[in-house]
Amino acid sequence: MKVKNRLSLQFTFMFAILLLVVLTGIYVFVEHNRVKSFITKLDERAVIVAQFYLAEDNLSKDTFRKVSQKFPQSLSSExxxxxxxxxxxxxxxxxxxxxxxxFLSQVVKRKILHARQGEMQITGIYYPDNSGNFIIVVxxxxxxxxxxxxQLRLIISVFFITSLFITFFIGRVFANISIFPIVKITDNLKRIRASSLHHRLPINISKTDEIDNLSSTINQLLEHLEQSFENQKSFVANASHELRTPITSILGEAEITLVKERSPAEYKHTLEEIVSSVERLNYIIDSLMELMQTNLDNKDFxxxxxxxLIWEIVDELAFxxxxxxxxxAYDFTIEQSRITLLGNRQLLFIAISNILKNAVKFSEDKEVYCTVSNNNSHVIIxxxxxxxxxxxxxxxxxxxPxxxxxxxxxFPGYGIGLSLTNNVVRLHNGSINIKSELGQGTVFQLYLPLS
Incomplete structure (x- = not known):
C-alpha cells in the first residue's frame, strides 16, 4: 500500500473514532432529554388525572376548568x-x-415511581385526598x-458515512501535500548517478524542519560517497603512476648491475639506491593506505x-x-574542558600533523603559529x-592526490598529505578554508563540529 493511501486511511480512521464518539454522545444526550421530558409529561398527566377525578371539591372553578380543558389532551397510546x-x-x-x-405497593412506598416496559413509559403517583388515598398510574x-x-439516527448515519468519504479524500489531498517534499527528494535522487555524485539536494536555509534535516543527512551521505568514488578513482589512476617510478628505478639498477661483474663498491652503491627506492615505495604505499582508510566507514569515534590533541601533535613533531x-595559543569563548570533538583520534592526528609538517617544511625554520578557538558550533584550528x-x-x-x-x-614530498587531510576533515563533517599569497605564507583554518 502506498504511503499516501495509508496516511489517508489512518487519518480517516482516527477521524471516524472521534466523530463516532461525538455523534454517539449527541444521540445519548438527546435520547436522555427525550425520556426525561416525556417522564415530566407523564408526571403532569398523572396530576391532572388525579385533580380531574378526585379534587373537584378542593379546586376553584377556574382552576378546575383549566384542568378539565387539559384532561382530554391525552398522550399517544395512553x-x-x-x-x-x-x-x-x-x-x-x-x-x-x-x-x-x-408495583402498586412500590408506588405507595416511594410516593412517585417511574418504570418502563419496552417503548412504554409508566408513571405512578400516590395521591392523598379528603375522600381517601389513591394511586394513579399513567x-x-x-x-x-x-x-x-x-430520524436522528438516520441523519447521524448518513452524516457519518458521508463525512468518512469526504475525510478520506481530504486526507489524500493532505497526504499528497505532506509527502510532496519526499517525492521531490526521490525525484532528485533518481537523477544522481555515479557520474553525478556532485549534485546535492536543495535545502531551505530560511527554515529547518524534518524534511530539511533529511535532505541535509542525504547530502552528507552523498558527500561521503563522492569522496569515496573520487579517491578510488584517484587511487587507481595515481597509484600505478607513483608506484611505477620506484619499481622502474629498482629494476633498472638491478639490471644494469647484473650486466657484468662489478666491484664491491659498485654493488654497495647499487644496493643503497635500491634501498632508497624501496623506502620511497614503502612511504608511498603507507600514504596510499592512510588515504584509503579515510574512505572507509570508520566508526571508531x-x-x-x-x-x-594539539599538544600531542606538537610534541610528536618536536620529538x-x-x-x-x-x-x-588557545582562544576559547567557553570553558576549555568543554572543547571536545567526536571523531577518530588517529585520523585527526594525521590530518592536523600533515598541515603542521607542511607549514614547518615550507617555512624553512621560520615560526609557525597554531591557534585553537571556537564559535557556537565549531572548533577552529x-x-x-x-x-x-x-x-x-x-x-x-x-x-x-x-x-x-x-x-x-x-621540497621533499609526494602530494598526498593535504588530500588525506581533506578526506579526514570531510569525514568529520568539517571544512577547510585557505588563504595564501606567494612569498607571504599560508593560513589554513580547519572547522570541526563540536560534540
Whole structure:
C-alpha cells in the first residue's frame, strides 16, 4: 500500500473514532432529554388525572376548568388507571391493562415511581385526598419522540458515512501535500548517478524542519560517497603512476648491475639506491593506505579534547623532527574542558600533523603559529606560516592526490598529505578554508563540529 493511501486511511480512521464518539454522545444526550421530558409529561398527566377525578371539591372553578380543558389532551397510546389504598380499581375499569399489587405497593412506598416496559413509559403517583388515598398510574408511548429519534439516527448515519468519504479524500489531498517534499527528494535522487555524485539536494536555509534535516543527512551521505568514488578513482589512476617510478628505478639498477661483474663498491652503491627506492615505495604505499582508510566507514569515534590533541601533535613533531618553532595559543569563548570533538583520534592526528609538517617544511625554520578557538558550533584550528605560499591558480587543486604546486618541487614530498587531510576533515563533517599569497605564507583554518 502506498504511503499516501495509508496516511489517508489512518487519518480517516482516527477521524471516524472521534466523530463516532461525538455523534454517539449527541444521540445519548438527546435520547436522555427525550425520556426525561416525556417522564415530566407523564408526571403532569398523572396530576391532572388525579385533580380531574378526585379534587373537584378542593379546586376553584377556574382552576378546575383549566384542568378539565387539559384532561382530554391525552398522550399517544395512553392508559390511565386509578386505585384506592386497598389496590382496588376506581372510576376506570382495569380492562386489559392492569397493574400488579407489587408495583402498586412500590408506588405507595416511594410516593412517585417511574418504570418502563419496552417503548412504554409508566408513571405512578400516590395521591392523598379528603375522600381517601389513591394511586394513579399513567402509561403512554412517546411515538413522536421515537420517530424523531429514528430520524436522528438516520441523519447521524448518513452524516457519518458521508463525512468518512469526504475525510478520506481530504486526507489524500493532505497526504499528497505532506509527502510532496519526499517525492521531490526521490525525484532528485533518481537523477544522481555515479557520474553525478556532485549534485546535492536543495535545502531551505530560511527554515529547518524534518524534511530539511533529511535532505541535509542525504547530502552528507552523498558527500561521503563522492569522496569515496573520487579517491578510488584517484587511487587507481595515481597509484600505478607513483608506484611505477620506484619499481622502474629498482629494476633498472638491478639490471644494469647484473650486466657484468662489478666491484664491491659498485654493488654497495647499487644496493643503497635500491634501498632508497624501496623506502620511497614503502612511504608511498603507507600514504596510499592512510588515504584509503579515510574512505572507509570508520566508526571508531570517541570524544577528543582538542587542546590535548594539539599538544600531542606538537610534541610528536618536536620529538621526530627536532622542530621547536611551533607556537600554540588557545582562544576559547567557553570553558576549555568543554572543547571536545567526536571523531577518530588517529585520523585527526594525521590530518592536523600533515598541515603542521607542511607549514614547518615550507617555512624553512621560520615560526609557525597554531591557534585553537571556537564559535557556537565549531572548533577552529588556525595554522599560519611564513613560507613560500600557494599560487591562486593552485588553491583549488592542492587537495587532489599527488598534486604539487610548481614552487614546491624543490621540497621533499609526494602530494598526498593535504588530500588525506581533506578526506579526514570531510569525514568529520568539517571544512577547510585557505588563504595564501606567494612569498607571504599560508593560513589554513580547519572547522570541526563540536560534540
Amino acid at each position: 392508559s390511565i388507571r386509578i386505585y384506592d389504598d386497598k389496590f382496588q380499581p376506581k372510576f376506570i375499569p382495569e380492562g386489559s391493562v392492569g397493574w400488579k399489587r407489587s 402509561s403512554a408511548i412517546d411515538e413522536r419522540g421515537l420517530q424523531d429519534m429514528e 570517541q570524544l577528543i579534547r582538542v587542546d590535548e 621526530r623532527t627536532h622542530v621547536e618553532n611551533i607556537k600554540v 588556525t595554522i599560519k606560516d611564513s613560507g613560500i605560499g600557494i599560487a591562486e591558480s593552485d588553491l583549488n587543486k592542492i587537495f587532489q 599527488f598534486y604539487r604546486s610548481s614552487n614546491a618541487m624543490g
